[in-house]
Amino acid sequence: MITPPYLLFLGDAPDRLAAKVAQGIRDWRPDYAIGQLRLPGCKADLGLADMTLEEARAAGAETLVIGVANRGGVISETWKEVLGQALELGFDLASGLHNLLRDEPALVAGANAHGRALHDVRIPVVKYPIANGEPRSGKRCLAIGTDCSVGKMYTALAMEREMAAREMKATFRATGQTGILITGGGVPLDAVIADFMAGSVEWLTPDNDADHWDLIEGQGSLFHPSYSGVTLALIHGGQPDALVLCHEPTREHMRGLPGRALPSLEALRDLGLTMAQMVNPDVQVTGISVNTAGLEEAAARDYLAEVEERMGLPTVDPYRHGAGRLVDSLAAIT
Amino acid sequence: MITPPYLLFLGDAPDRLAAKVAQGIRDWRPDYAIGQLRLPGCKADLGLADMTLEEARAAGAETLVIGVANRGGVISETWKEVLGQALELGFDLASGLHNLLRDEPALVAGANAHGRALHDVRIPVVKYPIANGEPRSGKRCLAIGTDCSVGKMYTALAMEREMAAREMKATFRATGQTGILITGGGVPLDAVIADFMAGSVEWLTPDNDADHWDLIEGQGSLFHPSYSGVTLALIHGGQPDALVLCHEPTREHMRGLPGRALPSLEALRDLGLTMAQMVNPDVQVTGISVNTAGLEEAAARDYLAEVEERMGLPTVDPYRHGAGRLVDSLAAIT
Numbered sequence: 146m147i148t149p150p151y152l153l154f155l156g157d158a159p160d161r162l163a164a165k166v167a168q169g170i171r172d173w174r175p176d177y178a179i180g181q182l183r184l185p186g187c188k189a190d191l192g193l194a195d196m197t198l199e200e201a202r203a204a205g206a207e208t209l210v211i212g213v214a215n216r217g218g219v220i221s222e223t224w225k226e227v228l229g230q231a232l233e234l235g236f237d238l239a240s241g242l243h244n245l246l247r248d249e250p251a252l253v254a255g256a257n258a259h260g261r262a263l264h265d266v267r268i269p270v271v272k273y274p275i276a277n278g279e280p281r282s283g284k285r286c287l288a289i290g291t292d293c294s295v296g297k298m299y300t301a302l303a304m305e306r307e308m309a310a311r312e313m314k315a316t317f318r319a320t321g322q323t324g325i326l327i328t329g330g331g332v333p334l335d336a337v338i339a340d341f342m343a344g345s346v347e348w349l350t351p352d353n354d355a356d357h358w359d360l361i362e363g364q365g366s367l368f369h370p371s372y373s374g375v376t377l378a379l380i381h382g383g384q385p386d387a388l389v390l391c392h393e394p395t396r397e398h399m400r401g402l403p404g405r406a407l408p409s410l411e412a413l414r415d416l417g418l419t420m421a422q423m424v425n426p427d428v429q430v431t432g433i434s435v436n437t438a439g440l441e442e443a444a445a446r447d448y449l450a451e452v453e454e455r456m457g458l459p460t461v462d463p464y465r466h467g468a469g470r471l472v473d474s475l476a477a478i479t
Numbered sequence: 480m481i482t483p484p485y486l487l488f489l490g491d492a493p494d495r496l497a498a499k500v501a502q503g504i505r506d507w508r509p510d511y512a513i514g515q516l517r518l519p520g521c522k523a524d525l526g527l528a529d530m531t532l533e534e535a536r537a538a539g540a541e542t543l544v545i546g547v548a549n550r551g552g553v554i555s556e557t558w559k560e561v562l563g564q565a566l567e568l569g570f571d572l573a574s575g576l577h578n579l580l581r582d583e584p585a586l587v588a589g590a591n592a593h594g595r596a597l598h599d600v601r602i603p604v605v606k607y608p609i610a611n612g613e614p615r616s617g618k619r620c621l622a623i624g625t626d627c628s629v630g631k632m633y634t635a636l637a638m639e640r641e642m643a644a645r646e647m648k649a650t651f652r653a654t655g656q657t658g659i660l661i662t663g664g665g666v667p668l669d670a671v672i673a674d675f676m677a678g679s680v681e682w683l684t685p686d687n688d689a690d691h692w693d694l695i696e697g698q699g700s701l702f703h704p705s706y707s708g709v710t711l712a713l714i715h716g717g718q719p720d721a722l723v724l725c726h727e728p729t730r731e732h733m734r735g736l737p738g739r740a741l742p743s744l745e746a747l748r749d750l751g752l753t754m755a756q757m758v759n760p761d762v763q764v765t766g767i768s769v770n771t772a773g774l775e776e777a778a779a780r781d782y783l784a785e786v787e788e789r790m791g792l793p794t795v796d797p798y799r800h801g802a803g804r805l806v807d808s809l810a811a812i813t
Contacts, residue, residue, distance in 0.1 A: 277736070278739060338670055339668060339673060340705075342709075370610055370715035374708035381708070400610075
């Protein structure tokens with residue numbers, strides 16, 4: 146769908162979290178990511194070679210991927226200038242922003258003039274059904290979080306990688322633009338019409354072999370007032386057999402909402418189970434995934450051990466220490 | 480926006496619930512509803528005069544309103560024939576279906592040829608913000624239900640009517656096509672893009688006088704897997720000060736989901752409070768609204784008394800016995 150390899154456009158990202166689209170591609174498809182392009186003031190750095198458009202084309206890049214998300218999405222004049230130059234130099238463009246490339250007349254004209262493609266991966270391309278709530282064959286695991294951007298996608302991708310290594314049947318199911326850019330398919334859930342949210346998740350995770358696991362990418366949080374409805378649609382459409390709780394222990398308030406504290410892992414466990422049991426009475430919480438990027442190694446290990454003791458569940462940072470123990474728990478209920 | 484009076488099109492409605500759009504207009508704007516048009520096989524009857532298109536035009540009808548909802552929305556060939564004739568005879572058309580009048584080439588051509596308007600009230604006409612979760616001045620009441628179609632809109636409209644009679648400051652806030660058709664404005668919530676659902680509800684219920692009440696029309700149910708995400712967005716965007724629990728005691732299973740039992744009123748109370756307290760710690764459940772249309776008068780009164788005793792909350796059927804006691808509860812916390 147989108148032609149690799151990519152030059153990852155980080156724009157003027159205000160912080161590392163804002164570039165999580167690019168970070169995800171860099172971590173999970175490193176062979177696709179041959180360089181990064183940063184504008185003045187950019188606070189994100191993927192550790193890739195900084196390249197001009199010309200340098201990246203010379204190195205073989207085919208697509209400029211907008212790897213930075215803004216709240217609500219926006220394409221500034223500064224960005225448009227760079228994107229226009231990229232089209233002139235022979236790049237396709239790919240974006241997961243709410244504001245669409247195809248809605249920018251200058252970009253449409255540039256793409257037409259130079260025979261290039263504009264990929265807006267956030268736009269649904271399927272007519273989804275209304276959810277029917279009926280049980281489906283196969284197993285499903287969903288990551289739910291105490292907040293947005295706490296590592297739900299990473300957790301599912303790391304579990305998929307570990308399960309593939311063990312030759313278990315497993316498929317990562319993308320529900321956001323990063324996941325779609327990484328895997329080439331999925332549901333851009335936050336852009337789906339409200340009535341069809343849960344149905345789109347049922348569509349994404351259909352009947353499968355009894356021993357096959359869908360690893361469903363989580364979105365938002367039941368506790369985040371801006372996006373909680375999306376999260377609940379994921380739970381009720383996904384009918385998970387297993388929930389993995391995701392948390393970021395250094396977060397001072399919920400993302401974008403100063404003053405609003407994160408819920409406890411206990412509150413997330415209880416509310417997640419309450420909601421998931423409505424569609425799957427046998428659902429279990431099988432593990433806890435903590436994003437410890439903000440902690441030193443010793444502090445991270447102490448924190449994980451404390452949570453594991455307190456909650457009685459395998460507790461790991463899958464990025465730092467691997468997803469093996471989270472997969473052990475899934476394997477135990479297959 | 481839409482020109483009254485209306486001829487209400489009931490199509491081939493399979494049951495009374497399917498015609499709830501028309502029923503709502505007939506009950507809350509009876510002066511707008513001068514007749515009904517039913518096709519062979521129609522199982523709904525509003526008790527209005529059955530009229531042909533010609534008879535309704537002669538009686539002064541300006542708009543043919545599609546008053547029947549189908550699951551997911553559909554415009555059949557049979558319907559299109561009637562709608563095309565209506566345009567020829569000088570009707571505007573208004574619809575809240577997912578499938579749009581404007582997407583039907585024959586209807587667009589007919590409207591253009593005869594100078595008539597096509598109103599698709601389900602389509603959002605505002606660019607809504609992402610919710611910020613910040614407190615707003617004024618008070619808000621939200622009806623939540625054990626299921627879809629249990630009387631949430633009726634409850635809010637009946638409370639608004641009662642509050643107007645008492646000269647309290649109150650505004651019904653429509654979140655669905657019927658409410659929008661009745662009041663001429665609102666948010667077609669189930670057609671809003673997922674990420675903007677909660678923000679659209681914040682937009683609909685802005686800062687207001689400290690003693691002003693928004694009566695927010697509920698949608699779906701936290702317990703209905705097809706639509707629960709929409710309900711949670713209403714709770715988190717609406718930041719209700721008061722919740723009214725709505726229930727229909729003769730319902731054998733959740734609407735559209737055979738085999739799935741309705742939750743108890745206790746479960747609805749507890750989960751509703753858990754969710755609403757995240758955005759408004761002072762929220763209270765102020766009353767219970769029961770749709771007793773399926774019960775005889777004595778059985779209805781017995782049922783209401785039993786629930787009131789069990790739950791310790793004013794319990795009424797606002798359609799049958801008035802919304803006075805529900806409004807008394809609100810007045811007590813103003």
